[in-house]
Amino acid sequence: xxxxxxxxxxxxxxxxxxxxxxxxxxxxxxxxxxxxxxxxxxxxxxxxxxxxxxxxxxxxxxxxxxxxxxxxx
Numbered sequence: 001x002x003x004x005x006x007x008x009x010x011x012x013x014x015x016x017x018x019x020x021x022x023x024x025x026x027x028x029x030x031x032x033x034x035x036x037x038x039x040x041x042x043x044x045x046x047x048x049x050x051x052x053x054x055x056x057x058x059x060x061x062x063x064x065x066x067x068x069x070x071x072x073x
Contacts, residue, residue, distance in 0.1 A: 002029040006061055014065035019043070022054040022061070 005025035009017045020043040030037050039050060 010061045010064045015062045017061045
């Protein structure tokens with residue numbers, strides 16, 4: 001499930017999660033559900049516009065990590 005992969009990013013990379021990380025997690029999931037999808041290519045080969053589609057997920061992962069107390073000592 002894609003949400004589980006994003007949760008893993010929040011738990012392991014937290015606010016260091018990048019657009020490429022989100023794309024890679026999405027690609028793992030999409031490969032199982034639609035292996036012929038046109039965006040199943042390396043992140044750097046995507047157009048800037050397609051790369052930016054992952055931005056809301058990066059923002060949400062960062063927010064979740066901060067709410068979970070990342071960086072609090």
